[in-house]
Amino acid sequence: MAEYRRSGRKPRTTAQTRLRRWILRIFWLFLGIAMLAATVVLGYLWYLDRTLTEVFNGRRWSLPAQVYAAPTELYIGNQLQQREFLAELERSGYAQQGSPRHPGQYTVEDDTVTAYLRAFQFDDHLRDAQRIQIRFRTHGIIDIKDDQGAPIPLIRLDPPIIGSFFPSHGEDRVVLDPEEVPPLLTAGLKAVEDKDFDRHVGFSISGILRAALVNIRAGTVAQGGSTLTQQLVKSYFLDNSRTIKRKLHELAMSVVLELRFSKEDLLNAYINEIFLGQSGNRAIHGFGLGAQFYFNRPLGELQPHEIATLIAIIRGPSYYDPFRHPNRALDRRNRVLTTFHQEGLIDSRVLAQQQKQALGITGRQRQGGRYYPAFMDVVRTTLNRNYSRDDLASQGLRVFSTLQPRLQESLQKHIAERLTALEKARKLDKLEAAVVILDAQTGELMALAGGREAGFEGFNRATSSRRPIGSLMKPLVVLAAIEQSRSLTEIVDDAPITVPLSRNKSWTPRNYDGRVHGPVPIVRLLGDSLNLATVRLSQDIGLPPILNLFLRLTDHKATNSNPSFVLGAEPMSPLEVAQMYGTIANGGFRMPVKAVTAVLNAEGKALYQQPFEMQTVVDPKDAEALTYVLESGMQLGTGRGSRHARAGVAGKTGTSNDYRDSWFAGFDARKVGIVWIGRDDNQAMGLTGSTGALAIWDPIFSDLGIEPITHEDTSTLRDVEYATGLLALPTCAVTVRLPVTTTETLPSKPGCGIPAETDQRWRWPFWDNQ
Amino acid sequence: MKIVWLLLMMVLAGCSSAPPITAPVEDRPASETAPTEPIQPPASVRRDTEVPIALPPPKAPSNNATEALMIASTNAAAAGDTRSAINHLQRAIRLDGRNAELWARLSTACLRDGQIDSARQYASRALALAGNRGDWKRSAWLAIAELEQFDGNQAEADRIRQLYASGRG
Numbered sequence: 001m002a003e004y005r006r007s008g009r010k011p012r013t014t015a016q017t018r019l020r021r022w023i024l025r026i027f028w029l030f031l032g033i034a035m036l037a038a039t040v041v042l043g044y045l046w047y048l049d050r051t052l053t054e055v056f057n058g059r060r061w062s063l064p065a066q067v068y069a070a071p072t073e074l075y076i077g078n079q080l081q082q083r084e085f086l087a088e089l090e091r092s093g094y095a096q097q098g099s100p101r102h103p104g105q106y107t108v109e110d111d112t113v114t115a116y117l118r119a120f121q122f123d124d125h126l127r128d129a130q131r132i133q134i135r136f137r138t139h140g141i142i143d144i145k146d147d148q149g150a151p152i153p154l155i156r157l158d159p160p161i162i163g164s165f166f167p168s169h170g171e172d173r174v175v176l177d178p179e180e181v182p183p184l185l186t187a188g189l190k191a192v193e194d195k196d197f198d199r200h201v202g203f204s205i206s207g208i209l210r211a212a213l214v215n216i217r218a219g220t221v222a223q224g225g226s227t228l229t230q231q232l233v234k235s236y237f238l239d240n241s242r243t244i245k246r247k248l249h250e251l252a253m254s255v256v257l258e259l260r261f262s263k264e265d266l267l268n269a270y271i272n273e274i275f276l277g278q279s280g281n282r283a284i285h286g287f288g289l290g291a292q293f294y295f296n297r298p299l300g301e302l303q304p305h306e307i308a309t310l311i312a313i314i315r316g317p318s319y320y321d322p323f324r325h326p327n328r329a330l331d332r333r334n335r336v337l338t339t340f341h342q343e344g345l346i347d348s349r350v351l352a353q354q355q356k357q358a359l360g361i362t363g364r365q366r367q368g369g370r371y372y373p374a375f376m377d378v379v380r381t382t383l384n385r386n387y388s389r390d391d392l393a394s395q396g397l398r399v400f401s402t403l404q405p406r407l408q409e410s411l412q413k414h415i416a417e418r419l420t421a422l423e424k425a426r427k428l429d430k431l432e433a434a435v436v437i438l439d440a441q442t443g444e445l446m447a448l449a450g451g452r453e454a455g456f457e458g459f460n461r462a463t464s465s466r467r468p469i470g471s472l473m474k475p476l477v478v479l480a481a482i483e484q485s486r487s488l489t490e491i492v493d494d495a496p497i498t499v500p501l502s503r504n505k506s507w508t509p510r511n512y513d514g515r516v517h518g519p520v521p522i523v524r525l526l527g528d529s530l531n532l533a534t535v536r537l538s539q540d541i542g543l544p545p546i547l548n549l550f551l552r553l554t555d556h557k558a559t560n561s562n563p564s565f566v567l568g569a570e571p572m573s574p575l576e577v578a579q580m581y582g583t584i585a586n587g588g589f590r591m592p593v594k595a596v597t598a599v600l601n602a603e604g605k606a607l608y609q610q611p612f613e614m615q616t617v618v619d620p621k622d623a624e625a626l627t628y629v630l631e632s633g634m635q636l637g638t639g640r641g642s643r644h645a646r647a648g649v650a651g652k653t654g655t656s657n658d659y660r661d662s663w664f665a666g667f668d669a670r671k672v673g674i675v676w677i678g679r680d681d682n683q684a685m686g687l688t689g690s691t692g693a694l695a696i697w698d699p700i701f702s703d704l705g706i707e708p709i710t711h712e713d714t715s716t717l718r719d720v721e722y723a724t725g726l727l728a729l730p731t732c733a734v735t736v737r738l739p740v741t742t743t744e745t746l747p748s749k750p751g752c753g754i755p756a757e758t759d760q761r762w763r764w765p766f767w768d769n770q
Numbered sequence: 771m772k773i774v775w776l777l778l779m780m781v782l783a784g785c786s787s788a789p790p791i792t793a794p795v796e797d798r799p800a801s802e803t804a805p806t807e808p809i810q811p812p813a814s815v816r817r818d819t820e821v822p823i824a825l826p827p828p829k830a831p832s833n834n835a836t837e838a839l840m841i842a843s844t845n846a847a848a849a850g851d852t853r854s855a856i857n858h859l860q861r862a863i864r865l866d867g868r869n870a871e872l873w874a875r876l877s878t879a880c881l882r883d884g885q886i887d888s889a890r891q892y893a894s895r896a897l898a899l900a901g902n903r904g905d906w907k908r909s910a911w912l913a914i915a916e917l918e919q920f921d922g923n924q925a926e927a928d929r930i931r932q933l934y935a936s937g938r939g
Contacts, residue, residue: 073865075835124857153838441867587898589891612860612876614891620898669868710868712901 048256052237056257056269063175063396063602064166065387067379069403070444070597071122071156074132079140079705082113084406089115091405092160093296103129104301111136118298120158123400123598123606127156161292162403163376165383166282167393174288175396178268182300184345185287185307186267191343192311192336194228198263202229202254229254231314232270276310277317280457284317294322296362304346305354308336309361322361330359373457374450375403378575378595381463386608387599396602402444402595410703411435411447412454418696419452419677426686430679433696434461436578437704438672442612443582443591446671448575459680466571467661467678470654471529471638471689473568475584475626476553477538478526480546482622488629488738489725489746491519492540494533499563507563509535512655512688521725523629523738527637529653531567538566552617553583555590568654577665578674584626585650585667588618625739627709632736636722638690639666643698648708651697653689660684662692669707673697716740721749728752836862836869843875852883870899870906874913881916893917908934 072080072088080088089106094115097105106115112135119129132152135143144152166172190197196204204227211225226234233253257266275283276290284293290310291299302310312332313320322329334355341351379401383392391397419431437447450460459465482488494517498508509531511517517530525533538546546566550558560570572580575593583590591614599608630650633639638653644666651666662677662685675693679685685692711717719735721728728735728749740746839862846854859876866872877892893913900906911930919927 073835073861075865077834124854124861154835439864439867442864444864587895589895589898611856611880611885611888612863612892613888614895616891616894620894712899712903712906715902 052256053260062167062394064164064172065392065397066161067163067399067401068159069162069405071159075154082136118158121604163371165392171283171285173285175272176288187345188311192339197228202258203251228270235273294361305357309333312336322359374460375448377460382596398600400598404446408447411449414699434574434676436462436574436674438578438582440582440585440672445595462574466573468569468656469572470568470656472654472663472665474534476549477534477566479626480541480549482625488523489521492533492537493519494530497536523632526629527633529638553580574674574676581665582672585672587620588623589614590617628738641690647706655688658684659686662687662689664689664693664697669709836866855879870896871909874909877913878916
């Protein structure tokens with residue numbers, strides 16, 4: 001019994017022990033799992049906390065360098081027309097209002113424009129916001145006053161942004177501080193995207209349920225349940241994949257951010273981070289840039305309906321793209337405005353008024369009109385000398401360029417129109433063009449077109465296409481002659497010539513018209529662009545002085561040192577030609593062509609200011625003498641077809657072999673314009689400089705307005721016959737006015753009533769031949 | 771409350787493997803801790819109006835702007851702000867680049883700023899533009915006199931000044 005009891009207790013004891021052991025094992029197992037899980041979770045949280053906090057605390061958005069156009073100077077006497085000024089205001093993002101009460105607004109009343117100019121940090125000082133009144137007449141600005149009626153002698157319009165150097169991943173943005181964000185945007189964002197933003201800790205159960213309910217009712221995904229914080233995390237840290245794993249990460253990260261940062265911090269980060277659209281390879285991030293991209297105005301100047309549009313876009317920047325789907329965007333904008341009203345952000349009157357407004361999207365950026373890739377190419381080249389690509393893409397630099405957008409747009413318009421007209425009239429196709437406009441007095445690049453298509457970011461013919469410049473080189477031969485104290489009336493024989501080359505070869509040039517013109521004065525040699533006389537003169541002068549002159553004018557060595565150099569067998573880009581003619585137009589002072597005047601850092605401190613660099617490379621009197629000859633060429637020579645031929649301009653036509661390149665280089669008292677027309681496949685076109693390039697130069701300079709060349713010292717001027725170089729009166733011969741050195745005495749044209757002053761030192765082949 | 775959410779997050783996180791934190795798409799130097807500064811000038815930047823000068827009655831309306839800038843430049847130079855003096859003159863030259871008076875003044879301003887080579891070139895430019903115009907020639911030569919003096923040619927500087935002070939130049 002005892003044994004039984006013992007044996008009977010023994011099995012019970014064993015079972016209990018076994019059970020206890022199992023329970024213990026399970027307990028330890030769960031404890032182990034729990035501890036492991038806790039360790040993993042803690043480790044994960046520690047990792048998340050550390051990483052997110054570090055990245056977010058140190059957040060520093062890449063601030064792409066922004067490039068500004070040259071500011072428009074407003075002063076009495078400026079020939080700016082009222083319509084041109086209004087276009088400038090629009091370009092700078094000013095909005096027309098009944099009465100301008102805020103910066104960025106203007107109104108027009110008859111001949112007077114009242115504009116509330118924005119505060120702006122120029123490269124040399126900060127201008128406060130200021131309201132001004134400008135009166136116009138047909139000849140330009142006649143009066144500028146401030147609010148108190150005091151006259152303003154000079155004031156600048158804040159320049160438009162013409163481009164930015166966003167990084168290779170494409171993100172472009174304008175970063176805003178919290179105080180720069182309109183209250184309606186922050187309140188509107190919460191109302192539309194995240195009603196519980198101020199209460200939740202990263203995600204919102206009620207938000208998810210509300211979205212689910214709406215989606216079930218709509219039968220589609222009409223509303224998302226993501227909080228602003230989740231959207232921020234998604235944009236900032238994660239990719240776009242739709243997996244549960246990614247969603248869980250998103251939730252965890254959102255909560256960590258909420259625990260670590262204030263609501264204001266997160267909202268501001270969201271406002272600067274969120275993706276709002278795409279333009280080519282440029283991604284539009286943040287509301288600061290969004291406002292500029294879609295409305296061409298700072299965020300602070302937007303109306304409620306425009307803020308609603310930006311908020312509407314967030315849900316699907318592609319789906320609600322206002323450019324491609326305006327009706328869809330308008331519909332959603334109006335729903336956003338309704339939400340504003342329901343949440344008490346705007347009253348019924350404002351709602352009704354704002355919903356009536358058109359989208360008001362500015363289309364300029366999409367058309368490529370506001371961004372000028374060819375000019376920006378020159379800006380980039382300049383900046384690359386001093387700044388790395390990373391600096392340009394991230395340091396928030398402000399670059400002040402020399403571009404004049406009004407001129408640039410005129411230039412692009414005329415290129416497109418004239419090339420089409422030329423193709424139609426002459427049954428040509430595939431014509432291309434490049435144009436450079438330079439301020440000769442300062443070396444500043446006013447406008448530049450790298451091709452026919454505005455806004456095309458491709459091959460820049462103005463800077464990279466080097467083509468033979470033809471007769472554009474001839475002025476250097478004449479200038480070299482002037483430097484050798486030869487008279488502009490000296491006679492050169494335009495007769496067949498053969499120039500010996502190396503290895504028993506020779507070169508026999510021909511005139512454009514195939515004819516021989518006999519003895520001609522130097523002034524006509526250039527004006528009529530006579531090849532034979534030019535080659536003869538160059539042989540007389542010698543090639544080295546001409547090559548040396550080329551080096552002085554352009555600051556680079558010629559690649560071709562053959563005799564054909566003097567007829568323009570030297571490939572040059574339009575920009576290089578602009579440098580060469582700029583030096584002539586600037587009276588022999590070479591000023592390096594520049595597209596950037598200053599660079600400021602994000603704090604407004606000047607990092608770089610480009611002075612007026614110049615170097616005297618030609619005696620100013622010699623440069624002026626050449627200018628007279630180039631003026632004569634416009635009046636009587638190959639440039640005489642120009643509508644500005646007698647308006648006080650100087651210029652030279654150029655045509656390369658087989659009519660492959662048509663060139664024109666011309667200048668007035670201030671501006672130099674170089675035009676090239678040709679084909680990318682280098683085929684013949686049949687256009688000369690005067691039938692091709694001049695046809696583009698003319699209307700551009702009409703738009704610019706001619707500032708006639710004036711000569712201060714006229715004491716050495718004489719009227720001479722263009723054909724013969726003899727002293728003559730305009731009443732009895734076709735004459736040009738040329739500087740004649742005091743030591744010279746010239747023979748007169750018989751029958752002109754001028755006593756002959758023949759100097760025995762002087763031989764006149766032409767005269768002798770009579 | 772935050773602790774509750776932290777625990778909830780721990781549970782959620784426990785289901786996951788290592789976090790797929792992708793590299794931030796922007797350049798965000800880890801060492802940088804200060805938030806990004808907006809593009810705004812600091813308070814220390816000088817604020818002024820465009821041309822804060824009371825002008826005498828203009829001789830000709832079109833000269834208003836350059837005259838204003840010349841006066842602004844003179845005032846800046848008198849206040850020892852050579853940089854501003856140069857900036858005002860460069861701005862004036864952008865408006866009227868063939869005005870020899872402006873180049874002569876720029877030459878003198880650059881000389882005072884230590885930009886000797888530029889000063890020489892600007893003086894030459896002034897002289898070239900002056901032609902036979904008396905007032906411009908005088909300005910150009912007086913700028914050259916400054917350069918002569920800088921080069922130690924006091925006698926030549928005096929001679930030029932005397933010539934133009936007497937109005938014979």
